[in-house]
Amino acid sequence: xxxxxxxxxxxxxxxxxxxxxxxxxxxxxxxxxxxxxxxxxxxxxxxxxxxxxxxxxxxxxxxxxxxxxxxxxxxxxxxxxxxxxxxxxxxxxxxxxxxxxxxxxxxxxxxxxxxxxxxxxxxxxxxxxxxxxxxxxxxxxxxxxxxxxxxxxxxxxxxxxxxxxxxxxxxxxxxxxxxxxxxxxxxxxxxxxxxxxxxxxxxxxxxxxxxxxxxxxxx
Numbered sequence: 001x002x003x004x005x006x007x008x009x010x011x012x013x014x015x016x017x018x019x020x021x022x023x024x025x026x027x028x029x030x031x032x033x034x035x036x037x038x039x040x041x042x043x044x045x046x047x048x049x050x051x052x053x054x055x056x057x058x059x060x061x062x063x064x065x066x067x068x069x070x071x072x073x074x075x076x077x078x079x080x081x082x083x084x085x086x087x088x089x090x091x092x093x094x095x096x097x098x099x100x101x102x103x104x105x106x107x108x109x110x111x112x113x114x115x116x117x118x119x120x121x122x123x124x125x126x127x128x129x130x131x132x133x134x135x136x137x138x139x140x141x142x143x144x145x146x147x148x149x150x151x152x153x154x155x156x157x158x159x160x161x162x163x164x165x166x167x168x169x170x171x172x173x174x175x176x177x178x179x180x181x182x183x184x185x186x187x188x189x190x191x192x193x194x195x196x197x198x199x200x201x202x203x204x205x206x207x208x209x210x211x212x213x214x215x216x217x218x219x
Contacts, residue, residue, distance in 0.1 A: 001087070002087050002089055002090045002093075005086050005087060005090035005094075006090045006093050006094045006097070009082075009086065009090060009091065009094035009095075010094050010097060010098055013094065013095070013098040014098070017102075023069070024102075027062060027065065027066055027106055028106070028109060030062065030065065031058065031062060031106060031109055031110050031113065032113060034058045034061070034062075035058065035110060035113040035114060035117055035118070036117065038054050038058075038114075038117070038118060039117040039118055042118065046118065048121050048180065048183045048184060049180065051114070051118070051120065051121065051183070052176060052179055052180050052183055053176070054114075055110065055111070055114060055179075056172065056175060056176050056179065058110055059103075059106075059107050059110060059132075059135075059136075060139075060168065060172060062103070062106050062107075062110070063103050063136070063139045063140075063143060064143065064160070064161065064164060066099070066102055066103060066106060067099050067102075067103070067139075067140060067143035067144055067147055068143075068147055068150075068160055069147075070095050070099060070143075070144050070147040070148070071095075071147045071148045071150075071151035071152075088213055088214040088217040088218070089210055089213075089214065091213070091217065092144065092145070092148070092209055092210060092213040092217075093210065095144045096137075096140050096141050096144050096206065096209065099136075099140035099143070099144055100133070100136050100137045100140040103136035103139060103140055104132060104133050104136045107132045107136060108129070108132070111128075111129075111132070121183055122182070122183060123182075123183070123185045124182060124185070127182055127191075128179065128182050128183075130195075131175070131178055131179050131182060131195070131198075134195070134198055134199060134202060135171070135175040135198065137202050137206070138171045138175075138198065138201055138202040138205050138206075139168065139171065141202065141205040141206045141208075141209045142164065142167045142168055142171065142205050142209070143160075143164055143168075144209065145208075145209040145212060145213060145216075146160050146163045146164045146167065147160060148213060148216050148217070149163065149216055150163070152216055170201065171198075171201055171205070174194060174197050174198050174201060175198065177194055178191055178194040178195060178198055181194065
């Protein structure tokens with residue numbers, strides 16, 4: 001039953017996003033503007049640590065902006081309908097899956113723009129994309145829960161930023177180290193350990209979101 005509710009909610013979110021294309025288009029413009037500023041600032045080739053830092057700074061900012069609307073953009077009527085008709089686990093899981101897909105598409109768009117404007121030093125593209133998707137799942141898990149808390153508190157994006165940054169810090173620390181090692185082309189056993197740590201953090205954040213959200217949702 002929960003699985004069918006998740007599918008329905010995912011279909012609803014994609015339908016709304018498709019209907020309101022200005023939201024996704026605005027995020028793409030935001031991505032392009034940030035990358036273009038980096039292009040203007042760094043006219044010559046930049047080193048790997050700087051490239052890696054810029055990439056994840058832009059992705060973190062995009063994630064904050066993209067996921068903030070998960071609950072705060074929903075009307076009170078839509079939230080009431082979901083509250084009555086759907087299990088809270090179906091609501092949070094569908095939002096996390098949708099936000100993971102959304103963030104991954106935006107991250108890959110950022111990667112393409114980086115490649116066109118600035119260049120890249122990625123030796124193993126498939127592994128780097130795996131790192132992006134895994135990282136976005138963890139960020140989506142944290143930010144979706146925080147969006148729900150901010151929406152319930154009625155404090156808007158300010159509260160979301162205050163709550164999200166400390167929670168994202170351990171995840172971003174692992175992500176930046178992992179992607180740096182992938183870019184450096186270090187031996188497999190070095191980045192595999194960090195990838196397992198990232199997957200463990202993702203699992204923990206997802207489990208905590210699923211555990212805590214029903215209490216927030218019923219409040």
